[in-house]
Amino acid sequence: MKILLIEDEKDLAKSIQDYLKTNDFVCEWVTDFSLALEKIALYDYDCILLDLMLPRGNGFDILSHLKKLNKSDGVIIISAKQNLETRLEGFNLGADDYLVKPFHLSELLVRIQALIRRKKFDGNNIITFNEIQIDLLSKVVKVHGISIDVTKKEIDLLLFLIGNNKKVLSKEAIAEHLSGDMADMIDNHDFVYAHIKNIKKKLKNAESKSYIKTVYGLGYKWEDE
Amino acid sequence: MNKKLLHKTQRAYLVFSILLFVIVAPLFYVLSNKFYIDEVNERLMLQKSDFVQNSLSKLKIEDISLWNNFNYAVEILEPYNLKKDTLFYSTSFNKIEQENDRFRVLNSPITIEGKPYVFSAKVNLIESEDFLLSIILLFVCLILLLMLGLFIITKKLSQRLWRPFYETLHQIENFDIDRHQKPHFTNSDTEEFNRLNKSINDLIKRNLAIYNNQREFVENAAHELQTPIAIFKAKVDTLIQRSDITEGQSELLSSLNVTISRLKRVNKNLLLLSKIDTEQYNDTETFSLQQLIEKQLGFFLEQAEQKNITVTTTFQKDILVHANYGLTELLVSNLLLNAVRHNLKTGTINIAISHKTLEITNTGNPLGLKEEDLFNRFSKSSNSEQGNGLGLAIVKKIADHNTWTISYTYVANKHSFLVTF
CATH class of the missing domain: 3.40.50.2300 (Response regulator)
Structure with missing residues (x-):
């Protein structure tokens, strides 16, 4: 590209x-x-x-x-x-x-x-990462071909993490991304932790590998070892 | 004690009139009395010299009693020890009017056929009491007329004379430095008022220039800071990608990240504050406040959840707001953020809309700063680490911009902000 x-x-x-x-x-x-x-x-x-x-x-x-x-x-x-x-x-x-x-x-x-x-990719709006499939249009996430129940925010977070594959994402960067227009309003980034925890749990329940790594003190990282 | 200009003038006139009355009335009485007595004395003396010249030589001693009978107010008395002309007052009872009459009497030594006699002439004086009363009455009438005249004249005159002044006053009262409307003074034919208007105009012009300079400075400074902050942020983002970062370093980087976020927020808010002043938010539309709040609520519910805060809404009657949508959104979100931020763990927030007001109430510890500083820039309580002290300043600015009022109360451990649209 x-x-x-x-x-x-x-x-x-x-x-x-x-x-x-x-x-x-x-x-x-x-x-x-x-x-x-x-x-x-x-x-x-x-x-x-x-x-x-x-x-x-x-x-x-x-x-x-x-x-x-x-x-x-x-x-x-x-x-x-x-x-x-x-x-x-x-x-x-x-x-x-x-x-x-x-x-x-x-x-x-x-x-x-x-x-x-x-x-x-007009029409083809599916992002795939190993066993995870995200359909951008219908907002459906599938793991091993089985759709899992995720919120809009969680899809957003997933896309952000996968998009920044192998990159360390600071809590601030994730918080600002998730808050959109409200990004300038927030000064408490603790909600990022809750979202990460949720998505981790949902992926784990769907028997996906754990790609989300916690980087000590800094934030999170999506990585397939 | 504030009094109206007109009342002050009128009071001065009133005091002057009363003073005039108090001083002049007795003086007038004394003087006119004196002139009157002088006049009477003169008449008596004249009468005497007339008698001496024309009648005395013809008068015989045996005619005295007869002469006395035929003359009123003049008589010849038996001699007593009188050396020269003597004037004095005497009173005698008047049987007809049933009262005492006062007289002015002249006693003068004369000689009839070689023998000494006394010539006595008297004049009935106007009763002094009546005289005094008439004078007082006359004076009171005069003063009343004078005062009435003065009152009407000053009132009419003042109204006309001071009209330009009141117009100027009105203009200044309505002037708001944030609202870009310079007062327009009309010229009057009074030099002083024109000078006043000119001075005020110059003053406002100077202040506006300074104000705009300041605002531009803040805006430019904030704007110029954007790029360095962007570079700073990008560098930290790059740095944290390195694989050889130790735990100690990552802690430092993490706190750097927090600081950059804060810097960015302060900067953006400063920029925003100065932008509200300029004409950048003047396009308005009419929209439902309730819908606006409901749209934002999701975000704040998420924030509130972190602190286990319960959010309730009581929307009694929706308000149709006519304003800039973005700014109104900012006002609401800043208030909501404030309610989340300065709340207690497991506290509550209530958002209420009724008739013309929006009230956001939240539990929280008492205010750590003075209430009058609440809406000032960068005023925040020492015990809160969060916030940049600009949120409420922005809220106030937006409210002022739209001529809404905002008030704050703290009752029963609850902070409450009330916006009246």
């Missing part, structure tokens, strides 16, 4: 690149507006991560440019701007998702995955 990262903050870009690299993504990175336009014209990307405030140019112009070229690359805007107008303008210009800085890299990763899924 090829990703183009358009971001002028070197340190942030480096971290994103590193994080995505270990997840079978090829992430190209440009800092410059004109370079970004050049890349877009030459190559096709599965996903473009776009910062709105760039030196010598506005991220929105890149969106319009993409439209002009009739490109169907998925675009996720990553910006410090969080007001509604900017968001709406981004979506109007063809962006697929909008992630407000600061964000967790794990969150970015699942957003990219979701976007690519939407773009590539």
Whole structure:
């Protein structure tokens, strides 16, 4: 999978690149507006991560440019701007998702995955991890072909964990992911523990392997040893 | 003691009028009395000199009793030890009017056919009591008329003169620095009021500029912090992926994660607070408050569950709110979060909607901070580690923005926030 990262903050870009690299993504990175336009014209990307405030140019112009070229690359805007107008303008210009800085890299990763899924596998919305099958449309989770009773939140958590396969997820990252728009409201992340406990139990009852590992002090990790 | 401007002027006039009356009335009485007596004295003297010039030489001693009989108010008395003209008062009883009459009398030594006699002339004085009474009556009437006139004139005049002042006052009273409506002062034809208006205008302009600067500063600062926080967060996210982390290090990283989350929240809330001030939330719609709350409830029920808190709702009558949806959502969620956060283990929360109010009540320990500081930024009780002290400031700001009122009470170990829409 090829990703183009358009971001002028070197340190942030480096971290994103590193994080995505270990997840079978090829992430190209440009800092410059004109370079970004050049890349877009030459190559096709599965996903473009776009910062709105760039030196010598506005991220929105890149969106319009993409439209002009009739490109169907998925675009996720990553910006410090969080007001509604900017968001709406981004979506109007063809962006697929909008992630407000600061964000967790794990969150970015699942957003990219979701976007690519939407773009590539129309109709086929089933995610499989060994014996676990998640149907995104009907919201059904099957273990060894038998569906188990899970809540919407638990599916969300499962997707987040599987999406970040082999990655350590901090309690904060999970909490923010699960709370969605309310993420900024919460300061008590204890509910993550309850959710993890529940999903662990349900998977165990369905005779799935225990993939969820507790990483001491930090959080959790989905891993098939 | 606050008095109205008009009353103050009128009181001054009243005091002045009474003072005038008290001082001038006796003075007037004394003076007019004096002039009157002088006049009487003069008349008596004139009478005497007339008598001396025209009648004295013809008068014989044997005619005296006859002369006395034919003249009223003048008589010739037997001589006594009188050296010169003497003026004095005397009283005699008047049988007709049944009262004492006062007289002014002149006794003057004269000589008739070489023998000394006394010429006596008298004038009946107007009764002083009547005189005094008339003067007082006249004065009271005058003062009353004066006061009435002054009252009406000042009232009419003040109303007209001070109208620009009251208009200005009204404008300032309605001015709210958050509401972007500068007061508009109308020009009057009074120089002082125009000066007042101009000064207030300048003052407001200056303050608005400072206020906007401050707000922009907070917004810019918060905005500029976003990127470093993002980098920080990303770096920690990358760091925790390493497999060689020791237990000690992971504890440090974990607390770093908590701190970043907090930093992010404070920053976002600050940004939000300054944004409510700008026109960014001015698009409004009408929606059901109950539905809004029900939509959010799930999230908070989950949060409440962690502390074994029971949440109950009493929706008596739904309220249709006309406001910005996002902001109202924020107000409600901040209040609910507050109720969860500052609650006791196995406590309760009640959400009640009735007629025009939303009341959120929760069990909890008494307030750790002063009640008047409750809605201020960054004021929080020392015993709570959670929270960033911005939640209620945001609630207050949103309420102010929509001209809703919010009040807080603590009764029977229960905190209660009441929003009146």
